[in-house]
Amino acid sequence: MKILVCIKQVPDQESRPIAYQDQTWAGYGDNTSYWINRFDEHAVEEALRIREIIPDTVIDIVSIGPARVTSAIKRSLEMGADQGFHLFMDSDAYVSPSIKSRLIADFCNTREYDLILTGVMSEDMMSGQTGPMIAARLGIPSATSVMKLEMNTAKSCIRVERELDSGHRCSMDLALPALVAVQSGINRPRYPSLSNVLRAKNSEITVIRSDASLTGPSYETVEKVQDTGSDRSGIRLEGTTTEKAARLWQILHEKSLI
Amino acid sequence: MSHSIMIMCEQSGGRILPVTSELISCANLIAAHCHSRITAVLPGLNTDAYSIPGADLLIINSPGLAEYTCEGWEMAAMLAAEQIMPDIIIIAHTSTGYDYAPRVAALTGSGCITSVCGIEFTGDNLTYRRGGFHGKLDLQYRAGEQALVITVLPGAFPSYDGQTEAGMTSIINADIQLACTSNVQFSIPDQANTELEHAEVIISAGKGIGKAENLQMIRAMASCFNRSAIAGSRVACDNGWIEYNAQVGLTGQKVSPQLYVACGISGSAQHIAGMNGSKTVVSINRDPEAAIFRYSDICIVEELESFIPEFIREAEKHRAE
Ligand SMILES: Cc1cc2nc3c(=O)[nH]c(=O)nc-3n(C[C@H](O)[C@H](O)[C@H](O)COP(=O)(O)OP(=O)(O)OC[C@H]3O[C@@H](n4cnc5c(N)ncnc54)[C@H](O)[C@@H]3O)c2cc1C
Numbered sequence: 097m098k099i100l101v102c103i104k105q106v107p108d109q110e111s112r113p114i115a116y117q118d119q120t121w122a123g124y125g126d127n128t129s130y131w132i133n134r135f136d137e138h139a140v141e142e143a144l145r146i147r148e149i150i151p152d153t154v155i156d157i158v159s160i161g162p163a164r165v166t167s168a169i170k171r172s173l174e175m176g177a178d179q180g181f182h183l184f185m186d187s188d189a190y191v192s193p194s195i196k197s198r199l200i201a202d203f204c205n206t207r208e209y210d211l212i213l214t215g216v217m218s219e220d221m222m223s224g225q226t227g228p229m230i231a232a233r234l235g236i237p238s239a240t241s242v243m244k245l246e247m248n249t250a251k252s253c254i255r256v257e258r259e260l261d262s263g264h265r266c267s268m269d270l271a272l273p274a275l276v277a278v279q280s281g282i283n284r285p286r287y288p289s290l291s292n293v294l295r296a297k298n299s300e301i302t303v304i305r306s307d308a309s310l311t312g313p314s315y316e317t318v319e320k321v322q323d324t325g326s327d328r329s330g331i332r333l334e335g336t337t338t339e340k341a342a343r344l345w346q347i348l349h350e351k352s353l354i
Numbered sequence: 355m356s357h358s359i360m361i362m363c364e365q366s367g368g369r370i371l372p373v374t375s376e377l378i379s380c381a382n383l384i385a386a387h388c389h390s391r392i393t394a395v396l397p398g399l400n401t402d403a404y405s406i407p408g409a410d411l412l413i414i415n416s417p418g419l420a421e422y423t424c425e426g427w428e429m430a431a432m433l434a435a436e437q438i439m440p441d442i443i444i445i446a447h448t449s450t451g452y453d454y455a456p457r458v459a460a461l462t463g464s465g466c467i468t469s470v471c472g473i474e475f476t477g478d479n480l481t482y483r484r485g486g487f488h489g490k491l492d493l494q495y496r497a498g499e500q501a502l503v504i505t506v507l508p509g510a511f512p513s514y515d516g517q518t519e520a521g522m523t524s525i526i527n528a529d530i531q532l533a534c535t536s537n538v539q540f541s542i543p544d545q546a547n548t549e550l551e552h553a554e555v556i557i558s559a560g561k562g563i564g565k566a567e568n569l570q571m572i573r574a575m576a577s578c579f580n581r582s583a584i585a586g587s588r589v590a591c592d593n594g595w596i597e598y599n600a601q602v603g604l605t606g607q608k609v610s611p612q613l614y615v616a617c618g619i620s621g622s623a624q625h626i627a628g629m630n631g632s633k634t635v636v637s638i639n640r641d642p643e644a645a646i647f648r649y650s651d652i653c654i655v656e657e658l659e660s661f662i663p664e665f666i667r668e669a670e671k672h673r674a675e
């Protein structure tokens with residue numbers, strides 16, 4: 097088996113995005129920490145579990161982004177993945193999933209993966225597009241929101257279980273090669289073991305420059321970034337912790353809720 | 355400028371589902387600004403629909419479309435797109451919609467914007483709104499030179515109640531054969547959690563509670579109220595702190611209590627979908643920019659571990675009085 101896991105590096109969700117002066121995009125301060133998109137960590141874990149069942153499996157990791165994404169790739173190698181590929185793009189601006197998926201599909205073309213894993217969405221942008229688009233470009237089947245993945249013994253297809261709305265489920269067999277976008281809850285990602293951390297230290301990450309491929313058809317663009325309005329009254333309680341607790345009790349009491 | 359808008363009907367067993375009407379409303383908002391032809395596409399087998407208000411209807415009938423598969427719906431959408439030549443395709447952001455919509459975008463060479471929750475016009479300039487940056491900022495997108503596929507969040511647009519008569523109906527009898535998908539089986543969830551349905555107060559735990567031991571604090575807070583129950587976000591359930599049947603959100607339960615208290619929940623669209631019908635929402639979160647505050651009546655920027663015990667003390671003090 098040859099498996100590719102696509103990972104995105106995302107900023108810590110408690111850090112504050114600051115809209116650019118011209119409101120065309122937003123960025124983060126220098127002290128922001130970044131890590132692997134939570135859903136992608138589940139994807140890496142799922143690949144490792146498959147390798148435990150099918151020992152001759154090779155797991156490649158690919159990530160598109162600026163220099164800092166090497167730390168996310170490194171982390172996947174520490175979890176146990178075999179090889180890392182960095183599709184280098186020296187920009188934090190909006191990149192359409194149409195373009196990202198084209199870059200990854202091009203990368204896959206000669207490598208003949210049996211299975212491609214992505215997260216169901218990225219935590220920060222939540223578009224959920226990149227995975228299915230890669231599959232469509234490669235002409236292979238895909239399933240999103242996958243909560244269960246089983247290899248069949250002949251290795252010619254996989255059985256996946258998708259999570260639908262309101263807790264309903266749907267299972268199906270997909271012919272390989274296929275792409276699976278995993279949902280959290282499919283597994284519990286492991287912590288890197290010491291031996292894998294040491295091994296990852298010595299492994300090279302292959303860097304492929306991809307800025308040039310940004311030219312092409314013009315897809316959707318972000319025209320404006322602004323603060324969100326509020327859907328509700330949104331009163332902020334002020335004061336010390338004790339004062340806020342007292343004030344909350346009082347408001348709830350006035351509404352006869354307590 | 356004029357548009358050709360294609361809508362993919364959301365259906366179940368050949369019946370058009372209500373969310374479709376929200377898509378038609380979205381399309382008609384666009385049509386009100388610039389002349390547009392609107393065609394709703396219904397993939398299925400022996401559907402019982404004959405027409406639809408606010409749009410023409412194109413039925414794609416095929417044995418391969420008896421139930422939803424990504425592969426089948428993609429083929430149906432591509433077939434319809436060949437006829438309709440749309441520059442905007444509108445699909446519901448549901449577990450079926452987000453499964454195949456990006457594929458249709460890739461195959462038609464279109465751009466794609468998912469989870470759209472509003473559209474706006476400035477002159478002729480049409481923009482699509484969605485959240486980004488962990489829901490902390492609003493983003494306005496516009497189409498590029500390519501056509502565009504959008505998925506629309508259920509509930510974001512009103513149901514269509516325009517007075518226009520139903521449009522024309524046409525049928526394509528297609529022969530859609532699945533090459534890569536087999537053994538499709540649907541299953542329904544385990545018993546629903548009726549406790550949440552009846553609770554007047556729900557105290558909901560998110561990833562922010564940090565560890566299983568802190569559930570004690572959430573329970574203690576719940577016991578300050580009558581007819582209360584505890585629930586959680588998806589991450590709280592994934593971590594094993596809360597049972598999955600008490601997960602609130604898109605894939606969990608939809609709740610509408612008198613009071614919903616979100617403890618350490620960030621406020622992702624998928625969580626909001628399950629609790630936005632609550633009468634009063636209180637949120638406790640240490641991140642002053644957390645998206646949950648946008649959906650809250652009372653916002654408390656605090657560490658849970660210091661605030662909740664303080665609140666419990668306050669409630670006990672009053673109870674003793
Ligand atoms: C198809 C799909 C369906 C989904 N369905 C659902 C669903 O039904 N329900 C659901 O909930 N999610 C659902 N999700 C997941 C959803 O996108 C989010 O990942 C999830 O809701 C996040 O849970 P959370 O808010 O608990 O965690 P996080 O997003 O990690 O947020 C934790 C919050 O806690 C705060 N915090 C941390 N520590 C503290 C502290 N000590 N004191 C105070 N605050 C603190 C942080 O500031 C942060 O805001 C779905 C996702 C997908 C893709």
Ligand SMILES: Nc1ncnc2c1ncn2[C@@H]1O[C@H](COP(=O)(O)O)[C@@H](O)[C@H]1O
Nearest residue numbers: 102104160214215217218223224225226
């Ligand atoms: N920059 C990227 N590099 C590699 N994979 C990505 C990147 N962006 C998104 N993906 C993959 O696509 C999935 C969905 O992301 P998105 O379409 O941004 O919601 C993620 O979970 C990743 O697996």
